[in-house]
Amino acid sequence: MMEVLRQQLIDTALAMNASGLNQGTSGNLSARCENGFLITPSGMDYAGLLTRDIVWMDLDGNTRGTRKPSSEWRFHAAIYQHRAEANAVLHAHPVNCSTLACLNKGIPAFHYMVAVAGGKDIRCADYATFGTPELSEFVIRALHERKACLMAHHGLTCFESDLPRALALAIEVEHLATVYSQILAIGEAEILTDGEMERVLMKFGSYGKQDI
Numbered sequence: 001m002m003e004v005l006r007q008q009l010i011d012t013a014l015a016m017n018a019s020g021l022n023q024g025t026s027g028n029l030s031a032r033c034e035n036g037f038l039i040t041p042s043g044m045d046y047a048g049l050l051t052r053d054i055v056w057m058d059l060d061g062n063t064r065g066t067r068k069p070s071s072e073w074r075f076h077a078a079i080y081q082h083r084a085e086a087n088a089v090l091h092a093h094p095v096n097c098s099t100l101a102c103l104n105k106g107i108p109a110f111h112y113m114v115a116v117a118g119g120k121d122i123r124c125a126d127y128a129t130f131g132t133p134e135l136s137e138f139v140i141r142a143l144h145e146r147k148a149c150l151m152a153h154h155g156l157t158c159f160e161s162d163l164p165r166a167l168a169l170a171i172e173v174e175h176l177a178t179v180y181s182q183i184l185a186i187g188e189a190e191i192l193t194d195g196e197m198e199r200v201l202m203k204f205g206s207y208g209k210q211d212i
């Protein structure tokens with residue numbers, strides 16, 4: 001079982017880089033498992049990853065395996081601690097999410113799909129040095145009632161109920177960041193009303209779920 005999840009983690013990491021979301025080894029991915037989570041190792045090229053390179057950790061940061069975990073393991077652990085519904089966490093430095101994040105800008109409701117992250121906007125977490133407990137605190141705050149946030153001067157973090165959904169969410173948020181960046185370059189964004197976003201969020205309650 002753990003072997004299957006380790007392989008799924010590698011496959012999703014490869015798909016993340018192939019999608020253009022991430023360059024090199026700057027991103028990291030994890031998946032909840034029994035008594036902890038599995039996470040990509042620090043600074044290793046995804047292309048050569050073997051299942052034994054994936055690191056097992058508990059939520060206190062104890063590791064098992066031969067590799068060092070991603071330097072961002074702290075906020076992965078914090079998300080699993082604070083959000084029971086999180087089974088997969090993805091972190092990357094996509095170009096357009098990072099562009100907005102470097103301006104300390106979140107993504108307002110300029111497009112109804114902003115609701116995909118769970119609310120009326122996608123926040124930008126305050127800046128703190130990578131790998132620090134302070135950064136975990138800021139990410140958890142920005143993710144309040146959300147599944148995705150930008151991170152100031154850094155990138156994107158999101159979580160979902162499984163790895164494929166986490167990747168799909170990250171791709172959607174990067175698309176929104178791309179369109180929003182273009183809007184800021186040529187004009188001013190028009191923001192949907194709270195009432196409209198509430199309607200969209202209601203509809204998203206059943207979005208993508210087929211009736212059986």
Ligand SMILES: [Zn+2]
Nearest residue numbers: 026092154155
């Ligand atoms: Zn990072």
